[in-house]
Amino acid sequence: xxxxxxxxxxxxxxxxxxxxxxxxxxxxxxxxxxxxxxxxxxxxxxxxxxxxxxxxxxxxxxxxxxxxxxxxxxxxxxxxxxxxxxxxxxxxxxxxxxxxxxxxxxxxxxxxxxxxxxxxxxxxxxxxxxxxxxxxxxxxxxxxxxxxxxxxxxxxxxxxxxxxxxxxxxxxxxxxxxxxxxxxxxxxxxxxxxxxxxxxxxxxxxxxxxxxxxxxxxxxxxxxxxxxxxxxxxxxxxxxxxxxxxxxxxxxxxxxxxxxxxxxxxxxxxxxxxxxxxxxxxxxxxxxxxxxxxxxxxxxxxxxxxxxxxxxxxxxxxxxxxxxxxxxxxxxxxxxxxxxxxxxxxxxxxxxxxxxxxxxxxxxxxxxxxxxxxxxxxxxxxxxxxxxxxxxxxxxxxxxxxxxxxxxxxxxxxxxxxxxxxxxxxxxxxxxxxxxxxxxxxxxxxxxxxxxxxxxxxxxxxxxxxxxxxxxxxxxxxxxxxxxxxxxxxxxxxxxxxxxxxxxxxxxxxx
Numbered sequence: 001x002x003x004x005x006x007x008x009x010x011x012x013x014x015x016x017x018x019x020x021x022x023x024x025x026x027x028x029x030x031x032x033x034x035x036x037x038x039x040x041x042x043x044x045x046x047x048x049x050x051x052x053x054x055x056x057x058x059x060x061x062x063x064x065x066x067x068x069x070x071x072x073x074x075x076x077x078x079x080x081x082x083x084x085x086x087x088x089x090x091x092x093x094x095x096x097x098x099x100x101x102x103x104x105x106x107x108x109x110x111x112x113x114x115x116x117x118x119x120x121x122x123x124x125x126x127x128x129x130x131x132x133x134x135x136x137x138x139x140x141x142x143x144x145x146x147x148x149x150x151x152x153x154x155x156x157x158x159x160x161x162x163x164x165x166x167x168x169x170x171x172x173x174x175x176x177x178x179x180x181x182x183x184x185x186x187x188x189x190x191x192x193x194x195x196x197x198x199x200x201x202x203x204x205x206x207x208x209x210x211x212x213x214x215x216x217x218x219x220x221x222x223x224x225x226x227x228x229x230x231x232x233x234x235x236x237x238x239x240x241x242x243x244x245x246x247x248x249x250x251x252x253x254x255x256x257x258x259x260x261x262x263x264x265x266x267x268x269x270x271x272x273x274x275x276x277x278x279x280x281x282x283x284x285x286x287x288x289x290x291x292x293x294x295x296x297x298x299x300x301x302x303x304x305x306x307x308x309x310x311x312x313x314x315x316x317x318x319x320x321x322x323x324x325x326x327x328x329x330x331x332x333x334x335x336x337x338x339x340x341x342x343x344x345x346x347x348x349x350x351x352x353x354x355x356x357x358x359x360x361x362x363x364x365x366x367x368x369x370x371x372x373x374x375x376x377x378x379x380x381x382x383x384x385x386x387x388x389x390x391x392x393x394x395x396x397x398x399x400x401x402x403x404x405x406x407x408x409x410x411x412x413x414x415x416x417x418x419x420x421x422x423x424x425x426x427x428x429x430x431x432x433x434x435x436x437x438x439x440x441x442x443x444x445x446x447x448x449x450x451x452x453x454x455x456x457x458x459x460x461x462x463x464x465x466x467x468x469x470x471x472x473x474x475x476x477x478x479x480x481x482x483x484x485x486x487x488x489x490x491x492x493x494x495x496x497x498x499x500x501x502x503x504x505x506x507x508x509x510x511x
C-alpha cells in the first residue's frame with residue numbers, strides 16, 4: 001500500500017527492550033494532564049451558542065439582532081454575516097497563533113507543565129473579562145487572553161501525553177486531549193441550552209464558567225509530574241529516570257532511558273531548533289506534521305459546524321431551543337467518536353481511520369449541499385423530514401471527524417518530531433492550526449452567505465485532497481517509539497529520496 005511503511009521491531013534500535021506496565025501513577029498523570037483540552041473544547045462549544053443568543057446580540061450586535069428577526073427577502077444564509085461578530089470568535093485563534101511561539105521557548109526551557117500553568121492563568125483572566133464585558137473592546141481583549149491560554153495549552157498538552165505514553169498505547173493516551181476537548185464542547189453546549197433561558201445575563205454565565213476548566217488545568221499543572229523527555233532535556237537526569245520508572249511501573253527502563261539521553265544529546269547540539277526544522281532530515285515531518293495535517297484539520301469544515309452549529313440550525317429553521325439541542329446532539333457524536341478512536345487507533349493504525357472516515361465525510365458534505373440546494377433559501381423553511389435528515393447527516397459527519405481528523409490531527413504531529421525540535425515543531429503545528437481555525441471562523445459565515453450550499457462542496461473537495469495526501473505520503477506510526485519515528489521516513493517510498501538513510505547522510509555530510 002502506498003505510503004504504508006512500518007518498520008519492524010528489528011529495525012528500530014532498542015524498542016524490543018522497552019518494558020512497561022499501566023500504573024495508577026501513569027493514569028493519574030495522563031488524565032489530569034489531558035484536562036488542558038477542556039479549555040479549547042469549552043470555548044469551541046460556548047462561543048457559537050452565545051453568538052446566537054438574543055440578549056448577547058442586543059447588547060453588542062443590535063444590527064445582527066434586527067436582521068435575525070426581520071422577515072427579509074435576502075437569502076437566509078446571510079442572517080449572521082457580520083465581520084465584527086465573527087471577529088469575536090476568531091480573535092481568540094489569532095491570539096493563540098501568536099502566543100504559541102512564546103509557549104515553545106517556555107516549554108523547552110521550563111518544561112511542559114510550565115506552559116500548562118501559564119495557559120490556565122491567561123484563560124482564567126480572559127473568562128473573567130468576557131463575563132463582565134460592557135462593550136465590544138472588553139469582549140475582544142478577553143478573547144485575546146483566552147487565546148493566549150489556548151496557545152500555551154495546545155502547545156504543551158499533546159506533547160505531554162505523547163511523551164508520557166508507552167509506544168504501544170500512545171495513540172489512545174494522546175487522544176485523551178481530544179476526549180477532554182469534546183467533553184468541553186458537550187458541557188458548553190448543555191450550559192448554553194440552560195443559560196439561553198436566563199434573561200438578560202445568561203450569556204455572561206456561559207462565558208464566565210470558562211474559569212472552571214482554567215482552574216482544573218492550573219491544578220493539573222501543579223500536581224502532574226514533568227515528562228521524562230523534558231526532564232532529560234533540562235539536564236535533570238536522575239529525576240527523569242525516577243519518573244520514567246514510576247510511569248512505566250518497572251525498574252528495567254535502561255533501554256528507553258538510553259534512547260532519551262541520546263535524543264537529548266542530539267538536542268543540545270541544536271542552537272536554533274526553528275531553523276533546524278527545515279533541514280533535509282526533518283523535512284518530511286515538517287511538511288506532514290507542522291503544515292499539512294494542522295491545516296487540513298480545519299479545512300474539513302468540522303470546526304465551522306461546531307462554531308456555528310446553533311446558528312446553522314437556527315438558520316435552517318429549527319428555532320432557538322431546537323438549535324442548541326441539535327448542537328448538543330452533534331457534540332455527543334464527537335465524544336462517542338473519540339472513544340471509538342481511542343479504543344482502536346493503536347490496533348488499526350492512523351492511516352485506516354484517516355481514509356475510512358474521509359470517505360464518509362465526503363459523502364456527508366455532498367449530501368448536505370444537495371439538501372440545502374434543493375430545499376432551502378429565499379425565505380423557505382425546511383420540512384420536518386428534510387430537517388431530520390440534515391441533522392442525521394451532520395451527526396454522521398461529526399462522528400467521522402471525531403474518530404479521524406479531530407484526534408489524529410493532534411496525535412500524529414505530536415509523535416513525528418525528534419526531541420531536539422519537538423517544542424519548536426509543536427509551536428508551528430499550533431500556529432498553523434490556529435491560523436486556519438481563525439481564517440475559517442472569520443470567513444465561514446460570509447462564505448455561507450455568498451457560496452450558499454457550495455461551501456459544503458468546497459469542504460468536500462478539501463477532504464478528498466487531504467485523503468489522497470494521507471494515502472500517498474503518511475507512513476503508519478502505530479506502536480513505533482516516539483524517538484524512533486524518523487526511521488519510518490528513511491524507508492518510505494517517497495520520503496527516502498529526500499532524507500536518505502543515516503549512513504548516506506553521514507557519508508555525504510547532509511543533515
